[in-house]
Amino acid sequence: QSALTQPPSASGSPGQSVTISCTGTSSDVGGYNYVSWYQQHPGKAPKLMIYEVSKRPSGVPDRFSGSKSGNTASLTVSGLQAEDEADYYCSSYAGIHNYVFGTGTKVTVL
Amino acid sequence: QVTLKESGPVLVKPTETLTLTCTVSGFSLSNARMGVSWIRQPPGKALEWLAHIFSNDEKSYSTSLKSRLTISKDTSKSQVVLTMTNMDPVDTATYYCARTVTGTIDYWGQGTLVTVSS
Numbered sequence: 001q002s003a004l005t006q007p008p009s010a011s012g013s014p015g016q017s018v019t020i021s022c023t024g025t026s027s028d029v030g031g032y033n034y035v036s037w038y039q040q041h042p043g044k045a046p047k048l049m050i051y052e053v054s055k056r057p058s059g060v061p062d063r064f065s066g067s068k069s070g071n072t073a074s075l076t077v078s079g080l081q082a083e084d085e086a087d088y089y090c091s092s093y094a095g096i097h098n099y100v101f102g103t104g105t106k107v108t109v110l
Numbered sequence: 111q112v113t114l115k116e117s118g119p120v121l122v123k124p125t126e127t128l129t130l131t132c133t134v135s136g137f138s139l140s141n142a143r144m145g146v147s148w149i150r151q152p153p154g155k156a157l158e159w160l161a162h163i164f165s166n167d168e169k170s171y172s173t174s175l176k177s178r179l180t181i182s183k184d185t186s187k188s189q190v191v192l193t194m195t196n197m198d199p200v201d202t203a204t205y206y207c208a209r210t211v212t213g214t215i216d217y218w219g220q221g222t223l224v225t226v227s228s
Contacts, residue, residue, distance in 0.1 A: 001159075001172060001173045001174070003156065003158075032213060034212075034213030034214060036214050036215060038157075045206060045218040045219065045220055045221050046157065046206075046218055047218075048214070048215070048216050048217075051214040051216065052213070052214065057216070089156065089157050091157075091159075091215060093213040093214075096170055097145065097162045097164050097168060097169075097170040097210075098159075098162070098170050099147060099159040099162065099210075099215060100159060101149070101156060101157040101158065101159055102156070103156050104156040104157070
């Protein structure tokens with residue numbers, strides 16, 4: 001159950017796009033289509049932004065999209081807005097009711 | 111409306127046992143597709159999954175903390191309890207409970223900060 005690997009930081013100007021990677025193994029990211037992405041603002045609980053690799057919960061803007069190739073999943077935020085500045089975490093189901101989180105990425109809107 | 115709320119001590123001493131309770135509403139702990147996980151986040155650090163209990167009472171634990179954790183539930187009270195033994199200052203963190211539905215952790219509680227200090 002090693003943490004999934006994410007870049008520590010990512011940034012972009014308003015209106016631009018930013019993509020965050022999440023690398024795991026064939027036992028988690030590569031083995032299941034249960035990758036989720038969470039947005040966390042300071043002092044707040046994480047909020048689900050993407051589930052099952054690419055699905056968006058109701059209310060999440062379509063500027064947020066997800067994908068997966070092999071053992072690496074990605075979150076893309078298009079048309080960056082100031083309120084998108086936050087920490088982002090990926091998570092994957094890892095079998096038999098086990099879960100694993102990513103190392104987290106701080107997104108800065110320049 | 112799905113809600114989860116954590117409760118427990120804000121301060122524990124080293125070597126003590128921590129007991130946290132998660133009270134849920136808006137869904138049943140007996141729902142076949144659902145479960146509850148505990149997750150923690152040390153100040154300024156990443157999220158760490160700790161334990162999970164499924165509707166059929168199946169339990170799973172983080173490999174690194176398995177020897178110290180116990181998760182249980184009382185469906186009639188809509189509560190999930192996590193105990194962690196032999197607390198250490200490195201266990202200082204915000205502890206969250208969250209609902210799981212078929213491989214996805216979706217709804218989260220607000221979290222409760224637990225400080226371990228003598």
